[in-house]
Amino acid sequence: MTGIRLDKLRKEYGTFIAVNDVDLTVNDGEFLTILGPSGSGKTTLLSLIAGLTEPTAGQMMIGGRDVTIARPQARNIGLVFQSYALFPHMTVESNVAFPLQVRGWSKDKVSAAVLRALDMVQMGSLAQRRPAQLSGGQQQRVALARALVFQPDILLLDEPLGALDKKLREELQVELRQLQRRVGITTLLVTHDQEEALSMADRVLVLNDGCVQQLATPEDAYLKPANRFVAEFLGTANIVPSTGGRQGVVRPERIRLLPSGSGGVPATVREVIYLGQSVRYHLDTPDGGRFVCLAPFVGEKHAINSAISLAWSPEDVWPLQ
């Protein structure tokens, strides 16, 4: 049982509150992403859990063990930095062997475990290379092997795919997800990329200004955002009137574009963005409202400045607090 429990965890830098009384329970084997804009406190939260930063207040449990003031060495956490932090003067093999050697494993056990870990991330053939001789994606794999080889209780990933190009990032997202499921390790991934947060996680924790905005499954966070910040940070939000005088949010793909005069809200097409499999329309309504709609592209587009109507069903509107 290696879940994580944070209890009113707080970190202040002078008068600045980086992490503001965060309560969080991560279940055993869960993949949780921590999503927020830069400066939201997500990296501070991760380094608090890793023990690289000392909390101002609060309590932290890993697997039922109080680690609030434990040194990073005593936490048994696998950590992957955005910059990978591979030791430049060591080969791939020695990098991965490092955590085992400091644990005093015997030579045979170390080399067997290193081999297994490198094979797991398909890096076995490059064991004798130095980090500088590897591509970003390869370094990322080595960093992952090093973070997993000593069978840590939890895995922390700080924007591990942030430095890679889009295609490679998407490939590695799938690989990372599969690997995590296979190893079954409780994993926390920090990212500012909402797509990454939604696609990989069992649950998403949305942070802003050091405060938890929402903790929910990706579907719920996207379709039932807890507040306007979450609604707008996770994708595009169209704000429309909802029941009881409140505002509600409709996602772009839930809005239907109808010929002008067929009911609904009249609007003018301001911009048309062709995205390959879909088209994004930016629309203005006569009362100054702005909408973004996403429609599948099947051969026909609305032209700029053409008048159309917008419609959505009431169940697609999520009322905001």
Add this chain to the structure above:
Amino acid sequence: MDRGASTLGPRAAGTQPRSRGWKAALPFVGPLLVLVVLGFNGPILLIVNYSFSAAGTYSFVNYQELAATPVFLRVIGNTFRITVLTTFVVAVLGYILAYWITSLSERTRNIVLALVVVTFWVSVLVRTYAWIVVLGNAGLVNRTLLWAGAIDAPIAFLYNDLGVIIGMANIQMPLLILPLYAAMIKVDQRHLQAAASLGASERTIFWRVFFPQTIPALASSVMLVVILCLGFYVTPAILGGGRVPMVANMLDTYINSIPRWELASAVSIVLLLFTLALFMIYRRLDKWASGEEA
């Protein structure tokens, strides 16, 4: 700019202005070049010439005489011993000091670095004489120790190896500290954090992650100190009081006391060859330190 040149790529674009710059710079560089050739390179050739000349003919006689002179061999040995000991002291103390500086707050760090640099502005001669005030029989250290009752008679710090090593180490220290500090500050803190999270103790982190990344800089600055130590004159002359002869002091004797310039020339050439060999090693290490040869 013609359009054809811009399509040749960065390499071609880079060489053209450089060669044009060389011609344009000639009127400015020329006089300096003449001065260096006439005032420096010429005399060195003269020294080479001197070292091979004996009674109007050319021979290895001077070198043979040196090799047969026990004093010369002893002085060479002495020079290397003092150099190695001094460099060792500078390396150990300098490393610790540079490491300590990296751990300071930015403000204190700048103050300490300024203190290190300030020593460059004080003449070597002044600093050497200052050591006499500090280490002499009636100097600060001895008087304090006598007053405290720690010793009965003054300790002989001066006019022996110890005095020379202390003085030389003091003067060479900044030359090691500054490049080493620059290398230490470049070590990625996240490497150390990663090592900690991987379970390494502070000691292991230092020896296996931090120290290896500073070895190239340490090696190149150690080499620099060695080269400078080999030719040191003022400090061994004053703090050694003639009892710790090094190659440069021997040269002084051959030039001023027993005037035998052809022997002095031969000694110079031997020293020059040693220094050149070490300088080549230094260049290699320096390239390694700056990461040119990964």
